[in-house]
Amino acid sequence: MIAALAVLGFSVNGYAQSPAQSVWNGAFTAEQAQRGKASYTQACAVCHGPSLGGGDSAPPLSGGVFLNNWNGTTTGSLFERIHDTMPASDPGSLSGKTVADIxxxxxxxxxxxAGAVPLPADQQLMTVTKILATKPAG
Structure with missing residues (x-):
């Protein structure tokens, strides 16, 4: 039992010291973003604008304001916000796959x-990937 706890402790310690995952490490695929563009056009562009620049009552989803608002949060937090509150006319109606694509x-x-692995369609699987406005050194 003590040996098992020691191994577990080393595993957790090793994980805690691993480099932080961020959107700079390729958190989605190019194909996923292409699907997301089509879904965005259908479900989001009417409020957030065709170029993600925001609208009368919707914040921008690109640029400095967006990056300042989401800097330091996780992709899971953004997923949850989109999934639970969007579109404004029918909150919660988008599937997890559609939200991940958007x-x-x-x-x-x-x-x-973009990277080799798509964003998962489950908020719980995105809790460690940080949105960082600037690329970390190294």
């Missing part, structure tokens, strides 16, 4: 690089 498009539009 989020990928938002991240791509903000200049974050």
């Amino acid at each position: 989020e990928a498009y938002i991240l791509q539009t903000n200049g974050f690089p």
Whole structure:
């Protein structure tokens, strides 16, 4: 039992010391962002604008205001906000896959690089990937 706890302790310690995951590490795929662009056009553009610049009652989803608002949060937090409150006319109506695709498009539009693995369609699986406005050194 003590040996098992020691191994678990080393595993947790090793995980805690691993480099932080961020959107700069390729948190979505290019294909996912393409699907997200189509979904965004259908479900979001009427309020947030066709270029994600915001509207009369909707904040921008790209640029400095967006990055300042979401800097230091996780992709899971953004997923939860979109999933639970959007679209304003029918909150909670978008599937997890659609929300993840839209989020990928938002991240791509903000200049974050695509990677090999798509954003998961489950907020609980996104709790460690940080949205960072500037690329970390290294």
